[in-house]
Amino acid sequence: MMTLSTLMLLAQVGSGRIQGGWGYVWACYAITIATLALYALSLWVRRPRASPDAKE
Amino acid sequence: MSTTPPRPRAIGLVAATLALLRKDLLIEWRTRARLNAIIFFALATLLMFSFALGPDTKLLEKNAGGYFWLAILFASVLALGESFRVESENACMDGVRLAPADARAIFLSKALGNTLLLTALGALLVPVMVALYGVRIVTSFMDLGLILLLGCLALSAPGTVYAAISSNARARDVLLPLLLFPLVIPALLSAAKATTLVLQGDPMNQFNSWLGLLGGFNLIYWGVGFVLFPRIIED
């Protein structure tokens, strides 16, 4: 493991710096949308059943 | 903080606190069950850290302050839980509440009692830690004592509030650490760092800053706990 990670590190240093751009951006937006959608789904699953129009 | 209210009732609060504290300590002394249990638990925890790390004495020495406070933290969960279990047996809490004592006196007495217990535990653990981990006290015993007292105060105030809650809830053994641990992280961190400075020397003169941070968190915990505690046991 040690040697593998060292090799990867050397390879990265050789190429200059940690690369990246749009991949990180898409990951963030996808995670956020998935979280919001999952939460909305969980709200729907937990919706009150007995009387949908309970008095306020 | 009990100096703010006007005189006649302030004495009432202090007197009630002392009476309750005396009662708790007397019960504690008669059985000594809780003290013995947490001492052995904390000792076992200290030993476990050295087993888990194997023979790497350098690592133990370096992290001794953190392990010391983790042992106290784990033991405090037992101690705090027990401190209200005594009351819930035989419905003692109802008796205490029926007595003309302020609920805040219950908070002060319980929190002070737990502080005393944990400080005593810490004082017993210090020589064990010195022997097991091969550390030595570089700066002074006074500093270590001060840190120990402030750290135990910081654990006890929120711990007492949360123990009162969790002792009446389901799954109390899970609930207390879950509520208490995140809250006391800053205080525990300061205590552990300051202890490390006592054990390894304090080249950057950071000790007083950690002490101040710990003191600040103490004021917050005690102030808020004092105000809110009556609401927990009111019904």
Place this chain on the structure above:
Amino acid sequence: MTPVARNRIIALGALLVAGAGLAFVAFGDIGENLVYYWSPSEMLRQGDKAYTATIRLGGVVQPGSIQWNAEHTTLHFRVADGVQEGAASVLVRSTETPPQMFRDKIGVVVEGTYDKSGVFSSNRLMVNHSNEYRAPKEGEDPNKWRETLSDATTASTGTGAK
């Protein structure tokens, strides 16, 4: 005084105590001493005491000091208090891959140890970005800009030493 009023005063006093605690945590001189990182001049002022402990050092990369060895396995640069000439600075040797924003004059925080030879050995390199967000200037493509910078620093091997 009625019991209700007395209780209010007691509660207010306790809340004031808590507020004072929070204010002290926030504005006490704690932040001066228990810092997440030290600046080079603060670290150098400690003298011998700063040796061998694991510490964090923060500052800006001194212009023209970035230097990679031939195989690009280690990275040397100087961390300075500020960008102006003559600011106190420390030579850093890093084995960590720098992030893409790493360049001259950018804020960095390095984690590691300082030894008697005057070199700070770091195994963790973090770029400290400011709170400024600006569009690229006229005719400037940020991606291209970064690439050319990257080439420039690579080419400067062996020239930026001080």
Place this chain on the structure above:
Amino acid sequence: MNKFIKWGLLVLALGLLGAGWWLGLAWAPPDREMGDVQRIMYVHVPLQWMAMLAMFINFVAAVAYLFKASWKLDSAAEASAEIGLVLGTAGMITGAIWGRPTWGVYWSWDPRLTSEAIMLVTYTGYLVLRRFVEDPEKRATWSAVVAIIGAINLPIVWFSVRWWRSLHQVQSSPRTVDPEMVLPLRVSAFGMLFITLFFMAVRYRQALAERQAEVALPDALPGDVPMSASHNPSKVA
């Protein structure tokens, strides 16, 4: 709140969020130094703002409950804590992803990140506590106490970047951000605000319905208002 407003809120939220993100991803310029990675700002920052807002609402509801007990305040506290935790977790994950290409690390124990992590664990504990107490009145009072104690952390999280030296930059203001980047940020923040309000409205009604079902059970106390409202309301004041 009637259905029209509720669904209108959702449509408005999705519209603003879509517009803000489109502006952020396609229209706004990349940052001079970070390049395109800076576009994570339009999702990370609104998430964190709304998480702080939800937790602040939780704190206000908890304090209000202790002064005047009502199931509505308790339901609002429950709803806001849950939504704050969801948004805060998403905010922390996106922040970590943003940290990798800019700082070079996903995580570092600087004051901001540490206090944020503590905050999330605190509110997890709060929600677990609510699960473990059956008596709705006790649950409401106790969780209000826990919420207030946990809220000590909120100012620390928000101001940590100003009070102490940290890796995380201090809050940006319109002066430090290009106008072309402020616009998408504002639009997405309002979108996130409306979606938070929508979630809160839905979750609040659920919680209220649950409370009312609980107190309607024969072994619980009758009525809409907890008994503690009638006896001794001055205890904490």
